[in-house]
Amino acid sequence: MEERICTLNTPDGGANIAFRLKRSSRNRNLRVSVRDTGEVILSVPRGVSDAGALDFLRSQAEWLIATLGKMPQYPTITEHLQSEPWISLDGHRAHVMLDESKMRTHWVADPVRGETIIRCLMGADRDSELMNALSEMARRYVPERVMHLARKIGVKVNSVRIRDQRTIWGSCTSEGGLSLNWRIILLPPHLHDHIIYHELAHLSHMDHSKGFRQLLHRYDPDAERNDHSISKLSPVLMAMCR
DSSP, rough: OOEEEEEEEETTTEEEEEHHHHHHHTTTTTTEEOEEEEOEEEETTTOOOHHHHHHHHHHTTTHHHHHHHTSOOOOHHHHHHHHSEEEEETEEEEEEEEEESSSSEEEEETTTTTTEEEEEEEEEEEHHHHHHHHHHHHHHHHHHHHHHHHHHHHHOOOOEEEEESSSSSSEOOOTEEEEEEEEGSSEEEHHHHHHHHHHHHHHHHHSOOOHHHHHHHHTTTTTTHHHHHHHHHHHHHHHHTT
16 A cells, blocks of 8 residues: 555644555445554545545544544654664674764674664665665565574475565465564564564464464463563554654
8 A cells, every 4th residue: 555645634734644545345435544553544445536535534634633643652763773772683682873874874784793883874864764774684684584493493484575564573375485574673582583483383373273372382482471572562663664
């Protein structure tokens, strides 16, 4: 769903609201919803014009502004890294140092020494540049970590993709393909690996049955505690770069 912008009239003037338009033949009515991350979804039946969809969204301005005003205020990714300057790379906790660059955004990482420097292009959107840098790091290090853990437990993985998933940490296919959220590197190493073990267990059990839970616990004896920890962190981390 492509992100769009709509200007809503409020008592304080115009407010620009980012939203995603979702068309589906299963939708019988127009509906506006707000996810836990603050993302606004405008669901409409197929055949409704863009103009008609926007008119409906504007008609919900009072409710939408009030609902968004009640949403928790989460830190930006810049604020997060300034207060929690750590990421997970190759099973290690790496300290993050932020700097500026006159040429382009780039990064240097040394997982073994536990050091990472991210230099963002001066004058650019810092959050956007950090997201791009962290996504690159995730594509560089997460697949290797997946393969290492898969070999450790004797599971075959055919492919690993890093994506900007909006509500989930990962998914898998019956063909042995894993998709993981780039935000996984913002988790501590033991939670980072727990996400991977969770998807590796799904390769044998494509559900959350008792068999799945037993296998996950074999891979990660602290699975229940780690699940709870991730549930507490998810709203904050998933809201970043939205």
